[in-house]
Amino acid sequence: MSDKKKSILDYLNDSAVWKSIFRSGVPRTRRQRMYAVLGNVFLHLHPARLPRHAVKVGYTWCMGGLSFFLFVVLTITGILLMFYYRPTVEYAFTDMIDLGEQVPLGIMREIHRWGAHAMVLTVWLHMLRVFMTGSYKPPREFNWGVGVILMTLTLFLSFTGYLLPWDQLAIWAVTVGTNMARATPFLGHEGPGASLLAIGDINLVHAGSDVRFALLGGRFVGEATLLRFYVLHCIAVPFIAMIFMAVHFWRIRKDGGISGPM
Amino acid sequence: MQLTQEEKNKLIAAKDENEWYVLCEEIKARRNGLYPNDLAREIVAIYQNKFPVDKYPAWQELKENMMNRKSFLTWLSLGWVAFAAATGGFFTVMIRFLFPNVLFEPPQSFKIGYPDDFESGKVDLRFKKKYNVWIVRDDEKITALSTVCTHLGCTPNWLEMERKFKCPCHGSGFRSSGINFEGPAPRPLERFKILLAADGQILVDKTKSYKYEKGEWNRVESFLTV
Numbered sequence: 224m225s226d227k228k229k230s231i232l233d234y235l236n237d238s239a240v241w242k243s244i245f246r247s248g249v250p251r252t253r254r255q256r257m258y259a260v261l262g263n264v265f266l267h268l269h270p271a272r273l274p275r276h277a278v279k280v281g282y283t284w285c286m287g288g289l290s291f292f293l294f295v296v297l298t299i300t301g302i303l304l305m306f307y308y309r310p311t312v313e314y315a316f317t318d319m320i321d322l323g324e325q326v327p328l329g330i331m332r333e334i335h336r337w338g339a340h341a342m343v344l345t346v347w348l349h350m351l352r353v354f355m356t357g358s359y360k361p362p363r364e365f366n367w368g369v370g371v372i373l374m375t376l377t378l379f380l381s382f383t384g385y386l387l388p389w390d391q392l393a394i395w396a397v398t399v400g401t402n403m404a405r406a407t408p409f410l411g412h413e414g415p416g417a418s419l420l421a422i423g424d425i426n427l428v429h430a431g432s433d434v435r436f437a438l439l440g441g442r443f444v445g446e447a448t449l450l451r452f453y454v455l456h457c458i459a460v461p462f463i464a465m466i467f468m469a470v471h472f473w474r475i476r477k478d479g480g481i482s483g484p485m
Numbered sequence: 486m487q488l489t490q491e492e493k494n495k496l497i498a499a500k501d502e503n504e505w506y507v508l509c510e511e512i513k514a515r516r517n518g519l520y521p522n523d524l525a526r527e528i529v530a531i532y533q534n535k536f537p538v539d540k541y542p543a544w545q546e547l548k549e550n551m552m553n554r555k556s557f558l559t560w561l562s563l564g565w566v567a568f569a570a571a572t573g574g575f576f577t578v579m580i581r582f583l584f585p586n587v588l589f590e591p592p593q594s595f596k597i598g599y600p601d602d603f604e605s606g607k608v609d610l611r612f613k614k615k616y617n618v619w620i621v622r623d624d625e626k627i628t629a630l631s632t633v634c635t636h637l638g639c640t641p642n643w644l645e646m647e648r649k650f651k652c653p654c655h656g657s658g659f660r661s662s663g664i665n666f667e668g669p670a671p672r673p674l675e676r677f678k679i680l681l682a683a684d685g686q687i688l689v690d691k692t693k694s695y696k697y698e699k700g701e702w703n704r705v706e707s708f709l710t711v
Contacts, residue, residue, distance in 0.1 A: 395639055395654060398637075398638050398639065399637040399638055399654075402637060402638040429692070430692075431692070432584065436584065437580075437583040437584055440583075440585055441585070441588055441589075441590050442588070442590060442593075443617075445589070445590065446589065447585065447588075447589065
């Protein structure tokens with residue numbers, strides 16, 4: 224059997240298109256497999272070789288990975304929802320209803336909604352696992368800080384998304400929630416220190432100039448708020464979260480790889 | 486294609502650069518116009534030896550005009566300061582950008598009509614939806630109450646039968662005076678500034694509010710005596 228028959232795979236491997244994309248053939252040795260992982264932009268997120276404990280789901284719960292998976296799901300479903308949803312007082316509520324009633328496969332909004340609930344859950348559980356296994360300790364203390372910011376961004380994404388259905392629950396929940404911003408030290412008009420920022424009788428920090436005003440785009444939850452939260456929810460916060468996620472994943476590798484039992 | 490000894494001697498003996506370049510052309514011509522790398526290296530080595538770079542007048546001139554280390558660092562730091570200032574300025578502009586100049590909201594101060602338009606003992610609901618105020622008149626005075634529940638900021642409803650404001654969110658209750666008496670609300674409703682305008686109409690100014698628990702309800706602008 225010296226003249227081995229060439230398989231379709233071999234022909235594919237030898238083609239210029241395949242070689243231009245993957246550069247090497249099907250990886251058969253250990254070295255080639257490592258090279259294949261390192262040379263691929265999607266796979267290089269993974270370490271080229273895994274420690275045995277990395278696949279112990281009982282230890283990691285895979286909660287970080289699931290959080291990222293849900294982020295991807297929410298990004299894809301979110302982009303799809305944007306094709307139908309208009310963030311205006313006139314249309315927001317009815318568009319939200321139509322997403323369930325009229326749009327083909329009216330399940331997309333439900334996937335987005337339940338995915339969001341699940342992501343908050345997985346992020347918290349991820350944090351709990353990291354805390355319980357002591358994985359926040361040096362050399363991972365910086366990455367813990369990045370993780371705390373990511374958790375805050377997750378909650379802020381949830382909060383901004385909560386307003387978009389524009390029903391009574393959404394409006395009043397966000398009214399109540401943003402009232403907290405009134406009490407921001409110095410920056411909120413009812414917060415500690417705000418009264419110190421005054422020139423004579425004129426308050427510099429008042430209901431029309433404080434941090435809540437900037438968040439809402441007005442003095443109460445109105446059409447400016449709906450647009451602002453829409454932009455924050457769809458563009459601004461995901462953009463910031465992606466930067467922090469890149470740092471977070473990169474630091475996992477640089478801080479000694481996935482944490483495992485001592 | 487190395488230089489011959491004769492060529493070398495000629496090059497070394499060259500009086501000035503003009504003669505040098507003539508010699509170079511001759512060398513090139515002897516090799517059918519070819520000027521390969523190893524030959525060039527040889528010639529450059531002799532040239533550098535013969536005309537040292539720091540004796541070359543053009544180099545001296547260049548050296549004089551060249552920026553020294555100190556002024557380079559000065560310009561570099563100046564550049565960085567300018568860059569930091571521009572970036573800082575942009576971020577300041579970015580923050581200011583978030584505070585709108587024009588609001589598509591009802592005005593903060595507005596006229597609501599004449600004192601006689603309001604009946605004693607009644608809570609006027611006409612300005613609730615647009616301006617978020619209740620106008621309450623009793624035997625002595627007219628007050629403008631904020632419709633924002635002091636618990637978490639919902640809008641209570643006026644229940645005429647029970648003569649109280651009742652919040653649908655968490656059940657806080659307020660008397661018509663604005664004093665809280667049931668539910669989780671920690672303090673009475675706030676009053677807004679109220680006064681008579683020059684044309685005899687009542688003017689409500691929502692930019693000023695008065696809190697009962699701070700004793701501000703005693704202030705003359707917090708109510709209108711009738």
